[in-house]
Amino acid sequence: MKVTLKIKRFNPEKDEKPWWAEYAVEAEPTDRLLDALNAVKWYQDGTLSYRRSCAHGICGSDAMLINGSNALACKALLKNLGDTITVEPMRGFRVVKDLMVDLEPFFDKYKQVKPYFITYSVTPEKERLQSPPERERFDDTTKCILCGACTTSCPSFWANPEYVGPAAIVNAHRFIFDSRDEGREERLEILNHRDGVWRCRTIFNCVEACPRGINVTRAIGEVKQALMYRKL
Amino acid sequence: MNGAARARPESGVELYAWLFMRVSGLALLFLALGHLLIMHVIHNVETIDYQFVAHRFMTPFWRTYDLVMLWLALLHGLNGARTMIEDYVGARGWRVFSLASLYILGFIFLALGSLVILTFQPVGTS
Incomplete structure (x- = not known):
């Protein structure tokens, strides 16, 4: 053809x-x-x-x-x-x-949410165990390949380049809901501002754009809920 | 933009605004549908006049109903407009001006509406 x-x-x-x-x-x-x-x-x-x-x-x-x-x-x-x-x-x-x-600003946002394991407790002698349901909890957001398709499809991001963006929130979600991680509070605090999760207007462009089929808007919603339940 | 590892804690105003939008939206769904039903389905619009409203406002229930609907609907709308301004009005001067106008207008409407609902005295109704 x-x-x-x-x-x-x-x-x-x-x-x-x-x-x-x-x-x-x-x-x-x-x-x-x-x-x-x-x-x-x-x-x-x-x-x-x-x-x-x-x-x-x-x-x-x-x-x-x-x-x-x-x-x-x-x-x-x-x-x-x-x-x-x-x-x-x-x-x-x-x-x-x-x-x-230029993806530098994209990776700056990614670094903001501390996308790595944070632990404060004494390091165990063996690996940190996790049950299958605990692993399942954040399975969807482990699939992110940081291509930038979601963030650059987001009208809220186009209007406000300061917005942390769906990709960074997805990667925060991956650790926030990981039972082995202990950095939940600091990550939630980072996302709890105007240019954090609250800039999301649930437009769903990110869900359509994600080549990995991640339900991005759902992940952002779960972070919003985690923030809410923490306060109430 | 230097955004690496920048933590910017905020008092959580946006969280409460977000929660308010959901709660008020849910409440308004029933309040506004009820209002629509009474004003446009059960009663014909032509039959709604001063007498009708005066009669309705004799009971505290309907005053409360209207007051709650006024506050929720107006604040819900105001917060939506605030969100749009914060999303799309980039220049600081214009943003401050738009938000200030919005808040002043909102306050005036809220005050006037509440005044009417709370102090309305029916005249010449039987």
């Missing part, structure tokens, strides 16, 4: 503003958008820039705006995308070049 890629390109060193480039690519319906992007970069225009690493939907490098929705280029099959596919960088972050955005 023949597909046309309409790619929003921008080189801050040369271009005053973004512009649309069109590339015709011959591909199989079962190819992924990433294959088509590679075909462009390798055989048509080597100046096209995008991130990709594992190409199997687990490293989270190639999240981009595909036909108006955030998705991973390596998980989007051409047969589901139509004959003309628009590809843009994720919204809300500074474009470094073409489809690459």
Whole structure:
């Protein structure tokens, strides 16, 4: 099949503003958008820039705006995308070049929520045991690959770049509800401000965008509830 | 933006605002539906006049009903508008101006409405 890629390109060193480039690519319906992007970069225009690493939907490098929705280029099959596919960088972050955005602010927010085990009790001699239901409690949010699709699909984040964003809350949730972790209180305190969980307006864009199928809005809701029950 | 490991504890106003929206929303669902039922389904709009309201306000129950609905609906709406202003009015000057206007207007409406409901004296009703 023949597909046309309409790619929003921008080189801050040369271009005053973004512009649309069109590339015709011959591909199989079962190819992924990433294959088509590679075909462009390798055989048509080597100046096209995008991130990709594992190409199997687990490293989270190639999240981009595909036909108006955030998705991973390596998980989007051409047969589901139509004959003309628009590809843009994720919204809300500074474009470094073409489809690459500056994710430093994204990882700053991620670090804010202390995304690592915190323990204050005496370290046991063996591993810290956890029952299957205790593990199940936060299973959904362990799936995050930090691709940024949820945060950059969030209108609340577009309007307020200071908002900690769904991805950081998901990663806070992963530890807040982990029975082995002891940093629950400090994480909740970090999220209990205007630009923390309370900036979430339950728009659900994050749920649609997440390539891992995480119920992001639910996770944010659970953090809000945890905050509420802590106070009441 | 330097946001790494920045803790910014707040008094929890947003938490209570969030909780208020849920509780008042739930209460308003019944209050407003009841209001709609009485004013538009059970009684025809044309039959609702001064006499009707005066008669209704003779019982403390309906005054309380209307007072609770007024406060919940107005505060619920005000908080929604506050949220929108805080989300989308970025310039500090405009934000302060919009919020100040909102609070002043809200206070005036709340005071006027409460005044009417609490001090209304039926005149010339049988």
